Amino acid sequence: MARRPGISLMxxxxxxxxxWCIGLLLVWAALSKLADPQPFVAAIAAYQMGLPLPLIxxxxxxxxxxxxxxxxxxxxSHWVRAAAGLVALMFLVFFLATARAWALGYEISCGCLxxxxxxxxxxxxxxxxxxxxxxxxxxxLLLLLGSGFVWITASAVPTTTAHLPTDNASAPPPA
Amino acid sequence: xxRTFIQSLILLGASFALGLAYNANHPSGIHFDSDPLxxxxxxxxxxxxxxxxxxxxxxxxxxxxxxxxTPATAAPAHAKxxxxxxxxxxxxxxAQELIAHHQAVLIDVRSPIAFQSGxxxxxxxxxxxxxxxxxxxxxxxxxxxxxxxxxxxNANCPQxxxxxxxxxxRRFFTHLYYFPGGLFEWRAAQASR
Numbered sequence: 001m002a003r004r005p006g007i008s009l010m011x012x013x014x015x016x017x018x019x020w021c022i023g024l025l026l027v028w029a030a031l032s033k034l035a036d037p038q039p040f041v042a043a044i045a046a047y048q049m050g051l052p053l054p055l056i057x058x059x060x061x062x063x064x065x066x067x068x069x070x071x072x073x074x075x076x077s078h079w080v081r082a083a084a085g086l087v088a089l090m091f092l093v094f095f096l097a098t099a100r101a102w103a104l105g106y107e108i109s110c111g112c113l114x115x116x117x118x119x120x121x122x123x124x125x126x127x128x129x130x131x132x133x134x135x136x137x138x139x140x141l142l143l144l145l146g147s148g149f150v151w152i153t154a155s156a157v158p159t160t161t162a163h164l165p166t167d168n169a170s171a172p173p174p175a
Numbered sequence: 176x177x178r179t180f181i182q183s184l185i186l187l188g189a190s191f192a193l194g195l196a197y198n199a200n201h202p203s204g205i206h207f208d209s210d211p212l213x214x215x216x217x218x219x220x221x222x223x224x225x226x227x228x229x230x231x232x233x234x235x236x237x238x239x240x241x242x243x244x245t246p247a248t249a250a251p252a253h254a255k256x257x258x259x260x261x262x263x264x265x266x267x268x269x270a271q272e273l274i275a276h277h278q279a280v281l282i283d284v285r286s287p288i289a290f291q292s293g294x295x296x297x298x299x300x301x302x303x304x305x306x307x308x309x310x311x312x313x314x315x316x317x318x319x320x321x322x323x324x325x326x327x328x329n330a331n332c333p334q335x336x337x338x339x340x341x342x343x344x345r346r347f348f349t350h351l352y353y354f355p356g357g358l359f360e361w362r363a364a365q366a367s368r
Contacts, residue, residue, distance in 0.1 A: 042307030048333040061198045066190035082182035
């Protein structure tokens with residue numbers, strides 16, 4: 001069946017945009033955790049998911065690096081399917097954890113991102129909203145859907161923008 | 176084997192390897208042994224020993240006033256907690272009694288933003304993340320027999336219980352309490368007065 005080039009181009013652009021947005025978000029999240037590793041242990045422990053402390057510490061050690069590697073790979077458009085798959089899996093776990101914390105009424109900090117930059121420009125109530133479980137749950141759901149889309153379209157979307165399909169792809173090459 | 180699956184395994188392995196290597200060389204890396212720093216022996220330090228450092232400099236985000244630096248005169252007579260034993264759960268009237276008669280310190284373990292938007296008068300802000308990362312600073316700030324009461328928003332927030340659990344591991348403080356009712360119970364008590 002013939003593919004409609006307009007829809008294909010839009011899908012490609014959307015997938016590339018999502019790659020870059022999710023990639024940048026992951027790099028930001030990873031660097032803020034790597035700068036000061038220990039608070040992440042408390043952030044995970046605060047979810048009270050019954051995980052043993054050594055496992056929480058191991059997750060706190062490895063997860064920022066997984067975020068960083070996957071984020072860089074998405075930005076560089078390499079190993080996209082593997083990176084997007086792992087990212088989608090991460091966001092699925094994050095979504096379930098934050099949704100559970102929200103459902104149980106936990107009023108804890110998400111521990112996902114470092115909002116320190118916004119402290120000088122945003123109101124305390126806004127920052128509290130950004131850190132809240134409902135906001136984190138919705139954000140993780142959107143990121144799960146986004147990374148899922150990137151994963152699904154990974155094989156169809158070229159690895160660099162130089163190979164973007166164009167509507168006049170059938171036009172003869174320049175002499 | 177599927178190439179994507181192999182790449183995923185490589186990414187996972189690299190994350191663990193890089194994470195462990197980075198953590199081992201990071202000055203404030205995560206310690207995997209349960210008690211990385213030997214806790215000071217409680218016996219070697221009298222309960223009334225003056226803290227050695229300025230608490231305002233010990234914690235990054237803590238909002239501690241000098242009044243809390245007064246040493247505890249005596250442990251609460253009814254206190255049953257021993258180092259390493261279960262921390263006690265207290266209600267607001269019990270917390271009030273501990274504060275009034277035993278100079279207990281009320282510690283708000285929520286985020287600094289939450290603390291600034293409302294807290295129990297007299298409480299100090301030591302976010303849970305600060306407690307987790309800077310247990311030694313807490314030990315240098317407060318004498319071991321000083322009763323510490325931790326609270327957060329309400330019974331649904333686990334941070335106060337988590338804070339006492341983290342401190343119990345160190346077996347330094349002998350009188351740990353958590354006030355599960357937190358800000359909600361305190362506000363209810365104020366409203367009913």
